[in-house]
Every structure is written in structure tokens, then in C-alpha cells.
Amino acid sequence: MRPPMKLQVGDVVELRKPHACGGKVWRIIRVGADIGALCLTCQRYVLLPRSRFESRIKRFMDQGGPVTDPSVEKCA
Numbered sequence: 001m002r003p004p005m006k007l008q009v010g011d012v013v014e015l016r017k018p019h020a021c022g023g024k025v026w027r028i029i030r031v032g033a034d035i036g037a038l039c040l041t042c043q044r045y046v047l048l049p050r051s052r053f054e055s056r057i058k059r060f061m062d063q064g065g066p067v068t069d070p071s072v073e074k075c076a
């Protein structure tokens, strides 16, 4: 079993199959039952069912969201 993917808005991923424009790198714009992603090559936006999108991911290139340092997370 593969571990569940933690997709976040702002993540940049490389997909296995190239887009129609030839680009493979996408930025995640929306996360939910469907994943909205922007092709960084042609700037087109697509919406795909989450399971389908996840199965197409080859690798993460960049983790989005706010960059939090675990060591400073607990500042009570």
C-alpha cells in the first residue's frame, strides 16, 4: 500500500503523463474531492478527481503552503 498523499494548495508536482502542451509540472490550486491544478507550462487550469490526479503524480517538486519550521511550531 502506498501512503496517502498530502496534497496542499501551492504544491508543485510532476505528473507521469505530459499535458497537451508538453509540460509535466503543475501547481495545485485547489484541494478537495477534486484537485484543481495549473499547468506551469501553458498556464491552463484543470480539475480532476482526486484519485485520478494522485495516480498521475510522479513526484513532488515543491511543498506549498506556509513554510513552518517544526522547531518553532510550539511557541506557547
Ligand SMILES: [Zn+2]
Pocket: 019, 020, 021, 022, 023, 039, 040, 041, 042, 043, 044
Ligand atoms: Zn499545459
